[in-house]
Amino acid sequence: MKSFFGSPCPYCGEKFAEGDDIVVCPECGTPHHRGCYKEHSACANEEKHSENFEWKGAFVPPVHKTEERTPDSPETVLCFNCRSENPGNSRYCLKCGAPLKEEKPQKDQSKLSFEEFQRERERILTEALGSASFEGVSAKEAAVFVRSNVGYFLPRFAAFSKGAKFDTNFSAFIFSYFYLFYRKMYGLGIAVFIATMILSIPTFLLDFQIIQEQYIEMGMLSRMIWEVPHQDALTVYSIIAGLIIWTIRIGLMMFFNRLYYSKVISTIKNARPSLADKSENVIASFFKRKGGTGIAVPIIFGILIFAAYFVLAGFIVNSEFFILPEISEISKFL
Numbered sequence: 001m002k003s004f005f006g007s008p009c010p011y012c013g014e015k016f017a018e019g020d021d022i023v024v025c026p027e028c029g030t031p032h033h034r035g036c037y038k039e040h041s042a043c044a045n046e047e048k049h050s051e052n053f054e055w056k057g058a059f060v061p062p063v064h065k066t067e068e069r070t071p072d073s074p075e076t077v078l079c080f081n082c083r084s085e086n087p088g089n090s091r092y093c094l095k096c097g098a099p100l101k102e103e104k105p106q107k108d109q110s111k112l113s114f115e116e117f118q119r120e121r122e123r124i125l126t127e128a129l130g131s132a133s134f135e136g137v138s139a140k141e142a143a144v145f146v147r148s149n150v151g152y153f154l155p156r157f158a159a160f161s162k163g164a165k166f167d168t169n170f171s172a173f174i175f176s177y178f179y180l181f182y183r184k185m186y187g188l189g190i191a192v193f194i195a196t197m198i199l200s201i202p203t204f205l206l207d208f209q210i211i212q213e214q215y216i217e218m219g220m221l222s223r224m225i226w227e228v229p230h231q232d233a234l235t236v237y238s239i240i241a242g243l244i245i246w247t248i249r250i251g252l253m254m255f256f257n258r259l260y261y262s263k264v265i266s267t268i269k270n271a272r273p274s275l276a277d278k279s280e281n282v283i284a285s286f287f288k289r290k291g292g293t294g295i296a297v298p299i300i301f302g303i304l305i306f307a308a309y310f311v312l313a314g315f316i317v318n319s320e321f322f323i324l325p326e327i328s329e330i331s332k333f334l
Contacts, residue, residue: 177189199242
């Protein structure tokens with residue numbers, strides 16, 4: 001029991017010496033003379049057990065592997081330091097006092113919620129890629145910057161660092177510039193938004209023509225407010241513009257991950273000189289501001305698009321040709 005030499009018994013105060021009969025509390029690791037322990041029938045630090053107290057003392061844990069349960073006795077834990085068996089709920093070896101770092105039982109993966117599954121997947125992946133580096137940026141730095149959906153992006157970052165050129169991202173395809181704003185790629189997001197709005201003008205004009213025709217049919221307009229010119233040509237332009245918009249979406253689907261990877265790597269590298277002498281809080285604040293996700297900008301642009309249709313409706317309603325029919329008349333078209 002040389003590991004305890006120099007440490008006093010918490011009951012009698014005498015320092016442990018070679019040949020002493022020592023017993024270790026299986027809950028917190030506190031060593032006692034066996035006689036003192038039997039006399040008091042409890043650990044001297046029993047009141048601290050509820051606080052997850054661990055005895056430090058002069059004991060330096062020897063190098064040991066994580067304990068294992070013996071195959072024929074699942075209620076016991078085998079200490080890899082001295083090879084002695086301990087009760088299954090012991091935190092420290094009763095013989096040598098080495099911590100028994102028993103792994104927590106794995107939670108049934110089938111019972112995990114989607115969020116729990118994602119967090120567990122990201123934790124395992126970050127640990128697995130802990131020593132990896134993407135063009136001089138560590139996996140840990142990239143994970144802190146990305147923050148959400150790390151388990152999806154890190155393997156793709158690893159592939160890009162080894163020469164991969166593209167990868168598919170269906171969220172970018174479905175949500176287009178909204179997804180770019182969500183991932184804080186504002187410059188590209190605004191460019192895609194402006195291009196989409198310009199390309200949507202022919203469709204918007206044709207929709208305005210159709211709405212007027214429907215209002216006339218319902219008796220809500222006495223005549224056209226504005227006859228959209230060159231409707232046949234606009235129809236052709238609308239089809240071409242639609243194909244271009246779909247091409248942009250497909251491009252985002254194929255190259256968004258690569259573009260996002262480049263943004264993460266360049267942002268972290270460019271920030272290093274200015275963050276070199278900063279505190280951890282300042283660095284964490286920077287990563288939070290520049291990285292992760294943001295929902296505010298996508299919501300603002302969604303409201304602006306929604307408001308545009310209200311402006312169109314207001315233009316029609318405020319027209320001198322608008323007629324507010326009886327509810328009974330409107331119900332015939334519902």
